Amino acid sequence: MTTITPHTATDAPVDLGAPLRAVDLHRAAAPLPVLVSPAVRDRVERGREYLRTVSADDDRPVYGVKTGFGALIAFAGRAEDADQCDNTLAHLGAGQGPDLPADVVRAALLVRTWSLAQGVSGVSAHVVDGLAAMFATTFAPAVPRHGSVGASGDLIPLAYAAQALRGRGHAYVDGERAPAAEALRRTGLGPLALDGRDALALVNGTSVTTAATALALDRVRAAHRAAQDLTCLLVDLLGADPGFLDPRLISAYGHPGATAVADRMRAALAGVVPSGERPLQEPYSIRCAPQLLGAAEDALRYVDGVVSADLAGVSDNPLFFPADDVVAHGGNFFGQPAAFAADVLALVTASLGNLVERQLDLLVDPARNTGLPPMLAAGPGRQHGLQGVQLATTAFVAEIRRAAAPASTQSLPTNLHNQDVVPFGTQAALRACEVAELLRLLCGSLALGLRQAVHVGGRRPTAPRCAALLDALADAIRPVDPDRPLDADVRLAADLVTGGRR
Template sequence: MMKPVSRLSLTGEHLTLESFEEVVRHYRSVDLSANAKVQMNRCRQMVTDLVAQGRTIYGITTGFGKFSDTVINQQQTAELQRNLLRSHACGVGGPLPEEVVRGMMLLRANALAKGYSGIRPSVVDTLVQMLNHRIHPVVPSQGSLGASGDLAPLAHMSLPLIGEGEVIVNGQRMQARTALDQAGIAPVALEAKEGLALINGTQMMASLLSLAVIRGKNLLLAADTIAAMTVEALGGIPHAFHPLLHQVRGHRGQITTAANLRHLLADSRRVTQPGEKRVQDAYSLRCIPQVHGASKDTWHYACQVTETELNAATDNPLLFVEGDEVISGGNFHGQPLALAADFLAIAMAEIGNISERRTERLVNPQLSGLPPFLTRNGGLHSGYMILQYTAASLVSENKTLCHPASVDSIPSSANQEDHVSMGSIATRKLHQVLDNLTHVLAIEYVCAAQALESGDKKMGKGTSPAYELLRRQLPPLTDDREGHRDIEQATELIQSGKLVQAVMKETTISV
């Protein structure tokens, strides 16, 4: 019997990608730690004192953005915060997926738990209750510039806290007030600084980037596995993966990838020695460690940026009780995430580029020595001819998507906010790159398995379970059939993590 998973207590300091995934995808419950509540209450008292003193503090006793010079009287404080959520909730486009919204809710709660934002614990408790009850705000996917944070998306996320906006519960879209009433959750009445604390942050792009990093790890391991199958199918030369070669260059990802390939191909009798079939392989086989490895190094960089942002205070202004300081700055600026997302998109697209070239080698008889398009009855049958077309189309689309969003900036708020990151755009299109890559790898997986039908030599320690997993779902190609179904079957095995899990039972591979 499985031991129940304990609640995750948010401190603002210790959230990891692993615990992020447990909450976002596996519905682990969350609460605010006692220490976080103490720190939040101390910071909240500082806000109360500032309002009572009548001091001019951005977002507490003033308007927002260009209106930062407009002083608001104490009697209008609650109205100011309520109006902020309403006026900023102007996103467009289809709603973000549930797991992205859950990530936004978790990350915003964790950032506020740090105790620098001046928000009452009771407000964050309401956000946490919604998360635990699986009440997910409807958040349009477009409208954030990625500086001043993800203002529009976070406004949509926050409206249900005051009983406004829309949510989705068990797949049903409804008014937020109805869902709160059904769950027995009372809407909050915002006080000074609290609306701003809820929406001034990077949590949409941070949620998207976190999910992309998690997806990326699985795809990098799947890519090594599928590439190893292609090496076998083409009688490749694993001598190019010798550890001495990679150690003298020294790049971590390259060394790791070469080791993965050696483990995956261990005991294989389908591979060859230099000169046995050819002296050396084409780059798409020989340079797998160099190409996949560089993408792994980029993944590690993106992972580092993401894990830092998981526990970051990203609103403005921030209040420091110990030093009695209120500091207006720009921690909401998404530049670190935007650059990491653009870089990771390029890195993952390159995995697709080299995969498509291996698929071409598998289906092209002049390069493979195998039956044309992997069919025994060419002419009457087209075999897997068009699978390579689809891969080429997706690879080309990814090249367009890899134009960096972070190099763009459009001034806003009457030129007060004159440089923005476009981080939300970078992270959204990163997921499209990953979707396309998953299909490109699925196509290579299908073609490599079909190519391995030729001959009866023993496969490698890691490639054998990968081949067998696909064959349990998909029989070898004998007559022409709808190719998209083959791609869908392979895609599910990759996307679900089943491919990597099957391989990891027999051998060790890592990023």
């Protein structure tokens, strides 16, 4: 069943010489030690020295070092390194909208730091050191929500992050928004000095897309587990027969995700005693739950693979390979894999949200809930129970559905047709984060309903693990009797059943 203890991080540093893990991105929301080992610094310095060598050769073109950017590559860039940095970043200050959540920004910068630390981006070693130092503080650049197409990197959002690290624009310290220069002073950091290649390497990757997809995946997975647990609790409270989880039945279905989900649900329902008062076949929101949740599991495993590959890969252009004397110009900044994966997350979220909402609808309906009062009201008419909560869940599902249209199919040419196809992965990933929160609230709403159902006459669960989940909810949330605003209760229930993952 779902753990009810909020996620806690270890104090172990993130080693830039080791694989980057999704859990590290969550840890980056708070001060976090990041280790730049001698081996990491050595490979970064080797890449930087190679950049100096090829830059000194007039016959070796290097994008962004001697040239303009994007569609203006045919024109010479600025001669001075500091000017070339300004040339890179200033024109990208075109983002709009509210600031991204600080946890997304810091996670994105951890992804960016790890990529740069692989030594093939030609950055200065002090850039990696400066980024690592930032993570030991609460500093978070203020980055606008809108402006990236997820190709040639998350240019605009990462440019705002780079400018904040230079002391320009705005940033957050301990959650307070301030001018970036002041935020640097308050955290004991100095402005990060960048040349043209450093600046381009900071922005020329899809780190916002990757980080947001990874965070969204973790949140949807937490809700997916919660949906399994809540389905089991619903089955037990109603006295339904768990025969729809029969291992022979599920094995014949042939899908590995359904097998894994059904195994977990059978374990949660171990010891359940059906009441014998339910129909032979339950509504699909119960009977087909392992098939729906199993398909979601298969889809989430696909997203797992994309996120793992993104976290293990270098997103930048060009890349420098000193051992082979090669400067490789290409498209490793193209966020198509994460765009597809984040769109899949949104589709999974919509289906899970619909399932959870339909289960709450079943629970509050006296025609289908084995005789419990309408809306689970302790005194129908004088009280309204879960009526307001159900209205809100209807709105949540509608909002998730509206947002579930794929972003990855919306390519538009831009940048004088230099970027003639783009993945829009940033939009897909940020949208996946946002709808994951609505799914979490849907799970909290159902959990609140299940807690209330026992108060108004539902039976106590007979499976020990279901009973333990109900007791945890009952210990934290008092019955709805009399009516009261339930917004905070929904959030608390969501925290309990998802392990606090937001």
